[in-house]
Amino acid sequence: MTSVTSAPSILPLTLDRVAYEVGGRRLVGVEWATIAKGRKTVVLGPNGAGKTLFLRLCHGLIKPSAGTIAFASGIRPAPQQHAMVFQKPVLLRRSVAANLHHALALAGLGYFERRRTSRLILNRFGLGDLADRPARVLSGGEQQRLAIARAVAVGPELLFLDEPVSGLDPSAMRQIEEMLVALHADGLTWVMTTHDLAQARRLADDILFFHAGRLLEAAPADRFFAEPATEEARAFLESRLFW
Amino acid sequence: MFGTFSLFDSAFVAIVLLSLKVTLTAVGCAGLVGLPLGAALALGRFPGRPVIIVIVNAFMGLPPVVAGLAVFLLLSRSGPLGGFGLLFSPAAMVVAQFSLVLPIIIALTRQTIEDLWGEYRDQLTSMGAGPLRAIPTLIWDARFSLVTGLLAGLGRAFAEVGAILIVGGNIAGFTRTMTTAIALETSKGDLPLALGLGAVLMALTLAINGLALAVSRLGARFAG
Ligand SMILES: Nc1ncnc2c1ncn2[C@@H]1O[C@H](COP(=O)(O)OP(=O)(O)O)[C@@H](O)[C@H]1O
Ligand SMILES: [Mg+2]
Numbered sequence A: 001m002t003s004v005t006s007a008p009s010i011l012p013l014t015l016d017r018v019a020y021e022v023g024g025r026r027l028v029g030v031e032w033a034t035i036a037k038g039r040k041t042v043v044l045g046p047n048g049a050g051k052t053l054f055l056r057l058c059h060g061l062i063k064p065s066a067g068t069i070a071f072a073s074g075i076r077p078a079p080q081q082h083a084m085v086f087q088k089p090v091l092l093r094r095s096v097a098a099n100l101h102h103a104l105a106l107a108g109l110g111y112f113e114r115r116r117t118s119r120l121i122l123n124r125f126g127l128g129d130l131a132d133r134p135a136r137v138l139s140g141g142e143q144q145r146l147a148i149a150r151a152v153a154v155g156p157e158l159l160f161l162d163e164p165v166s167g168l169d170p171s172a173m174r175q176i177e178e179m180l181v182a183l184h185a186d187g188l189t190w191v192m193t194t195h196d197l198a199q200a201r202r203l204a205d206d207i208l209f210f211h212a213g214r215l216l217e218a219a220p221a222d223r224f225f226a227e228p229a230t231e232e233a234r235a236f237l238e239s240r241l242f243w
Numbered sequence B: 001m002f003g004t005f006s007l008f009d010s011a012f013v014a015i016v017l018l019s020l021k022v023t024l025t026a027v028g029c030a031g032l033v034g035l036p037l038g039a040a041l042a043l044g045r046f047p048g049r050p051v052i053i054v055i056v057n058a059f060m061g062l063p064p065v066v067a068g069l070a071v072f073l074l075l076s077r078s079g080p081l082g083g084f085g086l087l088f089s090p091a092a093m094v095v096a097q098f099s100l101v102l103p104i105i106i107a108l109t110r111q112t113i114e115d116l117w118g119e120y121r122d123q124l125t126s127m128g129a130g131p132l133r134a135i136p137t138l139i140w141d142a143r144f145s146l147v148t149g150l151l152a153g154l155g156r157a158f159a160e161v162g163a164i165l166i167v168g169g170n171i172a173g174f175t176r177t178m179t180t181a182i183a184l185e186t187s188k189g190d191l192p193l194a195l196g197l198g199a200v201l202m203a204l205t206l207a208i209n210g211l212a213l214a215v216s217r218l219g220a221r222f223a224g
Helices: A051-059 A096-106 A111-124 A140-153 A170-185 A197-203 A221-226 A231-237 B010-043 B049-060 B064-075 B090-126 B131-141 B143-159 B162-168 B178-185 B191-223
Strands: A013-022 A025-035 A040-044 A066-070 A082-085 A158-162 A189-194 A206-211 A214-220
Touching: A013 A051, A025 A051, A040 A051, A040 A197, A051 A082, A051 A158, A051 A189, A051 A206, A082 A140, A096 A111, A096 A140, A111 A140, A140 A158, A140 A170, A170 A189, A170 A197, A189 A197, A197 A221, A206 A221, A206 A231, A214 A221, A214 A231, B010 B049, B010 B090, B010 B131, B010 B143, B010 B178, B010 B191, B049 B090, B064 B090, B064 B162, B090 B131, B090 B143, B090 B162, B131 B143, B143 B178, B143 B191, B162 B178, B178 B191
Parallel strands: A025 A214, A040 A189, A040 A206, A082 A158, A158 A189
Antiparallel strands: A013 A025, A013 A066, A206 A214
């Protein structure tokens, strides 16, 4: 479930003069950004700042109107090499285990390998007892854990997470955060969006700060929080930013 | 005549069995053809797609006698498929019911799968499944709605009389089904037979609707 070490790394991911426009309106503008291997990157900004669109661009679900988004020199990653967990997890209308089997089948695993891997993954993330339940009747926190487990089951090197704890209670949130820290310790690089400052402080190595569709600051977390370079970031940190 | 009728009368049983055989075969075949076609219509993007969708939807309301007439012309001796000699046989009735049920199954499948694809698209694309690979996933996840659609088709086929009367001919012991027998035997005065068959049809309809309810209850559990 950790990345396939034999395959060459797909990181860093680099964005160069990227723009995403709909109907002539620029919704995302990124002059330059890079996602480095082994870092926990938090995409921070108020609602509507363009965080979700940024993740979708990086993951390749939408194409930039201008600029380039490129993985490590010349690599065109397979779908399983970078995964995404959506803000509202989309679980299949099947059992918990079958959700994993399906993802593993898409990654090309055979029948027995699918069963073995899914059992390992479910046990690891405390979902083993829920294996036979319909996935959609799980609690919000369990659904989000399953969504993350399913995303990492196929062994991606890079994981995008869109507000993975929004709407969860504090204990479910803590479980998810612990899960993310553990996955990082195992070698997973992840990029997560949030508008929650406290969470960003807890988790981030690097911050990408978005405001009104533009990437305004990219900095190591300690520097960003100690001395934000833009007026917008200062305002956001002092909770007086209204978009 | 009233006194001789019994539920286990061999003619009665033969009529019921033929009805079951014809309708189940027709709906089974329509399912095999209609489910993948409906899914392809839901996910495919090709010129003329909206026109096809409108036509399929319109054919859902096709009057059975018109479908019967079309199949009659197709299978009659001078028709394009006349050489097979199928007219006035159970096979002709299967063809007629197939053509009545197919549009229903295609249209319901198309709508169901398209809605589900709207919900699953990003997730499946993210996991590396293009539209083609998504089709089996979507069909399985829509299984409860799709079975409900099949049951609706089954209900329509069992109740239908016009089309199978035209292409089957209500020949005793050969192409006489529950509905054609009721339609024609009543006027000849065999009321017990008609009433008995009517009761069986009612029971079947109730059973189909009960099953449909059970399936959608089960589906709601998985839909969360
Ligand atoms: N397909 C679209 N067409 C037009 N506007 C969009 C589209 N998708 C998103 N937007 C707009 O782009 C802005 C950024 O959206 P989003 O990335 O979802 O913000 P965030 O995730 O930071 O809250 C929002 O104002 C949103 O309304
Ligand atoms: Mg968002």
